[in-house]
Amino acid sequence: MSIEQNKQIMRRMIEEIWNQGNLATADELFAPTHTSPSAPQLPPGSEGVKFLVKAFREAMPDYHMTIDLIVADENQVVGRFTQSGTHTGADLLGMKTSGRKATWTEIGVLRIENGKIVESWYEVDMLSMIQQLNGTKQ
Amino acid sequence: MADTFQIIIKKGPTPGRVIELTADEITVGRESSNSLQINDRALSRSHARLTRTSSGYNIQDLGSTNGTFINGNVATGQVALNNGDIISFSEAVELEFHKITTSGDANATFVMPAPKKSDATEVLPSRAALQAELAKSDPAAHAEAHRTLFSRWFEELWNKKNYAITRELVADEFTAHGAGGQDIKQGPDGVAGMVKIWHEAFPDGHMTMDDIITEGEMSTIRMTFRGTHTGDFYGVPASNKPVEVTSIGIDRVVDGKICEGWGELNMLGMMQQMGAIPSPDQGPKEFEIETAITPEHVGEAYAALASGDMNNISKYWAEDMVWQVPGHNELSGWYYSRDEFLAFMGKVGEWSDHSFRMDMVAGRVLVTGDYSVDLTRNRGYRKGEPEKTMDIEVAHVLRWKDGKVIAGKGAIFGDGATEYDQFWSRSPVVTPPSH
Secondary structure (H helix, E strand, O other), X not given: OOHHHHHHHHHHHHHHHHHOOOHHHHHHHEEEEEXXXXXXXXXXXXXXXXXXXXXXXXXXXXXXXXXXXEEEOOOXXXXXXXXXXXXXXXXXXXXXXOOOEEEEEEEEEEEEEOOEEEEEEEEEOHHHHHHHHOOOOO | OOOEEEEEEEEOOOOOOEEEEOOOEEEEEOOOOOOEEOOOOOOOOOOEEEEEOOOOEEEEEXXXXXXXXXXXXXXXXXXEOOOOOEEEOOOOOEXXXXXXXXXXXXXXXXXXXXXXXXXOOOOOOOHHHHHHHHHHOOHHHHHHHHHHHHHHHHHHHHHOOOOOHHHXXXXXXXXXXXXOOOOOOOHHHHHHHHHHHHHHHOOOOEEEEEEEEEEOOEEEEEEEEEEEOOOOEOOEOOOOOEEEEEEEEEEEEEOOEEEEEEEEEOHHHHHHHOOOOOOOOOOOHHHHOOOOOOHHHHHHHHHHHHHOOHHHHHHHEEEEEEEEEOOOOOOOEEEOOHHHHHHHHHHHHHHOOOOOEEEEEEEEEEEEOXXXXXXXXXXXXXXXXXXXXXXXXXXXXXXXXOOEEEEEEEEEOOOHHHHHHHHHOOXXXXXXXXX
């Protein structure tokens, strides 16, 4: 795949799956064999990302992700993201709804084969997100 | 498929940086509250605003001191941005706007911006010209050069603790973004300072580079750090636990030096491995934090005390601990540090001719939350008066933090309190053995 095509997959994942909640795009972009070493407990294929998108969007109706940086080669594409949301909806990762807003960053790497995401790695500033949502950090 | 939009910083503090525009509204300015912060003195704190429209983005100056210019013309009111437009906030800060159109099929096309001539004497190279320039160099050789640089970085700095290497590999203007909340100072010394914190907390630590992805000036590295937590780490005292933490960094390399970095690491997972914080779904902190305390751990703390070995004692008894001795005798009252507590224990030993012994009544330790309660049988005789004896049962209530006793007090049952006072008094009265 070209560098630009790989970047386009990243942009579609963020914009269509995460920001618009269009889960059909997940089936289109993720290979059925996809796994993430960063979250081995999640099911393979597109089910893992769908689970996460549902959890965040149901917990934070205003959830939004912005791509700050994008870097790619022929096989992988990397994004640095800033995300934000207000916890007014469902419980999130065991945390009760608080009405608090959080803004946190993330870097994600997607490995792409034949136009499909086959493997992914994520590092998320979850500590900051949790501290903002439970009120221990502004 | 929808068009996507980018801004490339052509001139400014971070030239070459590409910003993907996805938000409906993007504010630009010198302050960190802006969604796009450009830290240059020419910019006002809140300088301009980009607003999403049906076909792209508009820009509007927010009453800035130096104004906003599009292709050299002053922007007044809302101005629609076209592909390839140069947005300038001063001579020192220029951005290029890109609209990227892709077709729905797999053969996506990338629309190059048309080369533009600015009114200024300097003609900016178009993106096409820049890409042509980039293509002249061999991308594989370029990627290999980055791989070599980062291999040295990990081996020399992280694994061999060669802090001087930062002067060779890190630019003076280096700035870090993110990094799991770590406050990394600017330049080579800032980076060395951050790595030193890790080395002090994990002296046996080792960093592995798992993968590197290079495009132009930018390289992304996935890495794993493994080590044993034997020193303070950002306020988390040594847990002696093994820690494995993955991270991803994006670094910009110019002229062979790292000049900017973005990083994320699994700080949450790390804190959980060190036992410093509970998982979010595991109840209140004060009850989670001391699950490491077991009846065996309490027994070990008493054994350490009996051993007299300070290294061993300091593993279980906190330096700033407090201790209350019951009764109305010379030893009764509060002891306000581990040193005072040990001095008290020293007197107990000395005055009892080291006959004093404290035996835990088998299995009688209760642990709940950050408290433990144990029952001991304390026996001994006074130095020089072997007939003056004591044999009492004492309950100790200990409060624990990070595996160490931070507070403790004793409670004596039945007539034991009187027996205890008489034993430590100077009275020659011999207490008849009560057992």
